[in-house]
Amino acid sequence: MIFIIAQKELRVLFGSPLPWILLALMQLVLTWIFVAHLDTFLQIQPQLVKIVNPPGVTEAIIAPVFAMAAILLLITTPLLTARLVAEERRNHTMTFLISAPISISDIVLGKFLSLMAFFSVVIALVVALSISLLAGGTLDFGLLLSNVAGLFLICACFASLGLYISCLSAYPAIAAAGALGMLMMLWVLDLGADNDKDSLTRNLSLLQHYENFNRGVIDTFDLSYFSLFVLLFLVLSIHRLNRERLHG
Amino acid sequence: MIEQSASSTLSVRGLCRYFGTRVAVHEINLELKHGDVLGLLGPNGAGKTTLMRMLTGNLAPSAGSVEICGIDLLDHPSEAKARMGYLPEIPPLYRELTVSEYLEFAARLHRVSNAKIRFIVNRVMQRCALNNTGKRLIGSLSKGYQQRVGIAQAIIHDPDIVILDEPTVGLDPNQMHEIRDLIRELGVERSVIFSTHTLSEVESVCDRVHIMHEGRTVFSDSISGPKQNELSLGEVFVRVTADTGNSASF
Numbered sequence: 001m002i003f004i005i006a007q008k009e010l011r012v013l014f015g016s017p018l019p020w021i022l023l024a025l026m027q028l029v030l031t032w033i034f035v036a037h038l039d040t041f042l043q044i045q046p047q048l049v050k051i052v053n054p055p056g057v058t059e060a061i062i063a064p065v066f067a068m069a070a071i072l073l074l075i076t077t078p079l080l081t082a083r084l085v086a087e088e089r090r091n092h093t094m095t096f097l098i099s100a101p102i103s104i105s106d107i108v109l110g111k112f113l114s115l116m117a118f119f120s121v122v123i124a125l126v127v128a129l130s131i132s133l134l135a136g137g138t139l140d141f142g143l144l145l146s147n148v149a150g151l152f153l154i155c156a157c158f159a160s161l162g163l164y165i166s167c168l169s170a171y172p173a174i175a176a177a178g179a180l181g182m183l184m185m186l187w188v189l190d191l192g193a194d195n196d197k198d199s200l201t202r203n204l205s206l207l208q209h210y211e212n213f214n215r216g217v218i219d220t221f222d223l224s225y226f227s228l229f230v231l232l233f234l235v236l237s238i239h240r241l242n243r244e245r246l247h248g
Numbered sequence: 249m250i251e252q253s254a255s256s257t258l259s260v261r262g263l264c265r266y267f268g269t270r271v272a273v274h275e276i277n278l279e280l281k282h283g284d285v286l287g288l289l290g291p292n293g294a295g296k297t298t299l300m301r302m303l304t305g306n307l308a309p310s311a312g313s314v315e316i317c318g319i320d321l322l323d324h325p326s327e328a329k330a331r332m333g334y335l336p337e338i339p340p341l342y343r344e345l346t347v348s349e350y351l352e353f354a355a356r357l358h359r360v361s362n363a364k365i366r367f368i369v370n371r372v373m374q375r376c377a378l379n380n381t382g383k384r385l386i387g388s389l390s391k392g393y394q395q396r397v398g399i400a401q402a403i404i405h406d407p408d409i410v411i412l413d414e415p416t417v418g419l420d421p422n423q424m425h426e427i428r429d430l431i432r433e434l435g436v437e438r439s440v441i442f443s444t445h446t447l448s449e450v451e452s453v454c455d456r457v458h459i460m461h462e463g464r465t466v467f468s469d470s471i472s473g474p475k476q477n478e479l480s481l482g483e484v485f486v487r488v489t490a491d492t493g494n495s496a497s498f
Contacts, residue, residue, distance in 0.1 A: 001357075004353070004356045004357060007353075008342075008345075008353050011345065011349065012342060012344050012345065015344045015345070016344065091340070091341070091342070091343070092336060092338040092339075092340050093340040093341065093342060094340075095301075095304075095306055095334070095336045095340050096336075096340030096354075096401070097357075098304075098305065098306050099304045099305060099306060099329060099332070099334040100329060100354075100357040100358060101325075101326040101327070101328075101329040101330040101357070101358060101359065102326065102357060103325075103326065245305075245306065245307060245308050246308045
């Protein structure tokens with residue numbers, strides 16, 4: 001049932017120009033950054049050889065591209081999540097899903113899954129970009145994998161938060177603005193924390209946890225932070241839709 | 249199925265719904281059997297849509313129970329919903345899907361197996377006279393066709409009960425006629441509940457009438473009931489719904 005909902009979401013999504021435009025633009029921007037970093041790397045390479053243990057291409061080119069990809073996705077996710085529930089309400093199709101013999105959690109998980117499928121395409125394109133470096137050298141696949149895992153998890157966080165905000169509204173534009181605001185807040189939350197490792201704002205900031213993955217460190221604290229984040233907002237979404245049925 | 253033909257499909261007992269202190273639906277009792285077509289009448293705001301939303305699991309009742317073919321809707325929602333088709337007042341259509349994509353999705357949601365989907369979608373399209381619209385986007389269809397797609401999604405899984413909320417509103421006389429024929433046809437083997445404001449529609453299609461006013465049942469009888477007393481349905485309707493003083497006083 002979850003897959004049937006996800007399939008329908010993807011069909012509706014890819015039937016509109018939005019995801020194609022987003023994919024193209026994101027790829028354009030990321031390739032631009034990729035090329036810029038590649039250029040710098042080639043310029044400083046003669047000096048790098050003189051250092052003991054110099055940074056490789058994965059560290060110097062791929063990691064920054066992944067860091068930028070997370071920020072691009074933070075900005076674009078609200079555009080994709082906003083319509084998920086808000087538009088179903090607006091078009092009166094929510095009734096159709098609720099009258100069908102499926103549970104609310106199937107609906108929420110199906111919608112979440114469809115977003116993750118879209119993000120997987122984005123991530124696959126970034127990986128393809130990175131793999132192209134194999135033409136001229138070797139890659140640190142461990143670091144690449146940690147970046148992929150981190151990007152996937154942070155995408156899941158964006159998606160679940162966006163989905164929840166969409167559950168709160170009947171207007172896609174408001175849902176988009178709300179999700180963007182929340183995500184931006186979570187992005188810059190750690191600014192005031194300086195270098196205090198244990199500060200609360202730093203620990204709550206999404207991008208802060210992603211930085212570890214970006215450096216190739218897979219920490220259980222980050223893993224549990226991301227999992228709890230996703231779980232929390234999925235449960236809240238289910239709860240919210242159920243409440244609507246109970247309270248009208 | 250043959251055994252079931254006389255058994256009850258829908259049994260509603262003491263159904264109530266309050267929004268805060270406002271009473272939307274109060275103490276509704278309903279009993280439907282296979283082959284019953286029930287017309288739900290009432291002035292605007294009488295609680296017809298609220299009642300239908302409760303029957304289809306879109307709104308939780310404040311009190312009372314709903315049983316679909318002996319399955320409690322609140323305890324086993326999925327099993328109960330699988331035996332029911334619902335067309336809300338505004339047809340729940342995805343404008344960006346084609347008619348056949350949409351109906352396939354509806355069939356999948358109702359657990360129709362992959363092997364049978366094509367057959368079932370074709371059958372329902374034939375039944376609702378949608379034959380040449382399969383590849384068209386729903387958003388580009390006329391109101392009448394959209395309404396038919398809405399009915400098609402409600403009956404695609406061969407439900408025992410079909411609930412239609414004002415299915416003929418906004419249609420031209422020919423389309424109204426077609427939809428009435430379809431409802432009559434559905435009523436041969438299923439239970440159908442539909443709400444309307446057109447009294448002649450009830451007289452031509454239904455075998456039972458249920459009139460609601462301010463959330464309460466004010467009249468419930470077979471269609472032949474008023475005729476025996478030499479009253480038209482219109483007279484009955486005016487009499488029971490104009491009588492606000494009595495029904496609101498308790």
